[in-house]
Amino acid sequence: MTTPPTWTITTEPFDAPVAHALWRAYYTEVSDRYYLLHEGRRTDPAELEREIAAHTGAELAPPGGRLLVGWYGGEPAGTAGVRLRDAGTAELTRVFVRAGLRGRGGAALLVRGAEDAARALGATRMILDTRGDLVEARALYARLGYAETEPHNSAPYADHWFGKPLGQEAPRVTATASGDGSNPE
Numbered sequence: 278m279t280t281p282p283t284w285t286i287t288t289e290p291f292d293a294p295v296a297h298a299l300w301r302a303y304y305t306e307v308s309d310r311y312y313l314l315h316e317g318r319r320t321d322p323a324e325l326e327r328e329i330a331a332h333t334g335a336e337l338a339p340p341g342g343r344l345l346v347g348w349y350g351g352e353p354a355g356t357a358g359v360r361l362r363d364a365g366t367a368e369l370t371r372v373f374v375r376a377g378l379r380g381r382g383g384a385a386l387l388v389r390g391a392e393d394a395a396r397a398l399g400a401t402r403m404i405l406d407t408r409g410d411l412v413e414a415r416a417l418y419a420r421l422g423y424a425e426t427e428p429h430n431s432a433p434y435a436d437h438w439f440g441k442p443l444g445q446e447a448p449r450v451t452a453t454a455s456g457d458g459s460n461p462e
Contacts, residue, residue: 282349282350282351283349283350284347284348284349284354284381284382284383284386285347285348285351286345286346286347286348286386286387286390287345287346287348288343288344288345288346288394289344289345289346290338290344291333291334291335291336291337291338291342291344291358292333292334292335295346295353296334296344296346296356298353299346299353299355299356299373299375300329300332300334300356300371301329302373302375303356303371303373304325304328304329304332305320305325306373306376307408307411308320308324308325308328310410310411311408311410311434314410334358334371336358336360337358337359337360337370337371340398341360341361341398342358342359342360342361342398343358343359343360343391343394343398344356344357344358344371345357345358345359345387345390345391345394347374347383347386347387349378349381349383354374354375354378354383355372355373355374355375355378355383355384355387356371356372356373356387357369357370357371357372357373357387357388357390357391358370358371358372358391359391359392359394359395359398359400359403361395361398361399361400362404364399365399365400365401365402366400366401366402366403366404367391367394367395367398367400367402367403367404367443368403368404368405369388369391369392369395369403369404369405370405372384372387372388372391372405372414372417374387379413384417385417385420385421388417388418388421389421391403392441392443395443396443400443401442401443401444402440402441402442402443403423403440403441403443404426404429404438404439404440405418405423405438405439405440406428406429406430406432406435406437406438406439407435407436407437407439408434408435408436408437409436409437415437418439421441422441423439423440423441424439424440424441425437425438425439426438426439426440
């Protein structure tokens with residue numbers, strides 16, 4: 278019997294090559310999805326390069342942030358970032374799993390890992406924003422206990438805002454999960 282691949286979650290520097298490659302994949306996907314829906318085209322390559330250069334992820338560096346990378350079967354598969362907004366509030370950002378690896382439990386593990394990282398930073402509440410067309414993300418957040426809130430920012434592409442009290446839970450073990458699809462995204 279073959280053992281299915283597992284997820285491993287690690288903390289990585291925001292400027293590590295693996296982080297950059299996953300950020301590029303994430304940004305390309307969400308940008309293309311937006312432009313295809315609203316303008317019937319993919320992202321202009323020059324715009325993509327400008328935006329990637331402008332949004333490096335430096336806010337995810339310690340001491341006030343963390344970038345988590347999810348590895349599936351030893352391959353980089355996804356990310357989740359967390360950054361402190363104030364002493365008690367952290368923001369969840371850059372939640373992404375490569376398309377071919379979705380439905381294997383990685384997104385939930387990454388979000389839970391980000392919650393644990395936020396608690397370690399002293400946060401008691403997690404907030405996030407997302408777009409209306411990212412229905413899979415909204416379903417994931419709702420399934421993980423996030424509730425829609427009033428807007429907490431004026432991000433130009435945000436349509437939905439969520440929050441969740443983090444409480445004082447002991448950190449969960451988030452290092453591995455079965456790849457059998459029993460925890461779908």
